[in-house]
Amino acid sequence: MSAFSGQMRLAILLSVLWPVLAAAYFEPWNRDVVPFVCIGIGPVIGAWAASWVVAGFRKSGRQKS
Numbered sequence: 001m002s003a004f005s006g007q008m009r010l011a012i013l014l015s016v017l018w019p020v021l022a023a024a025y026f027e028p029w030n031r032d033v034v035p036f037v038c039i040g041i042g043p044v045i046g047a048w049a050a051s052w053v054v055a056g057f058r059k060s061g062r063q064k065s
Contacts, residue, residue: 018040022041
């Protein structure tokens, strides 16, 4: 059996593809890196951080009961 759910596989795939596509569009190696960091890497880090925080709240909510 698989250790990852379909949602987790999609999240991992998008976490790789989004920065790659943003890098292809913004070309941070030729231009300013700030737009790439804000639009390419920032949303991926923010989404995983939010997911981590939500998972922590859900886990602590289950332990109290």
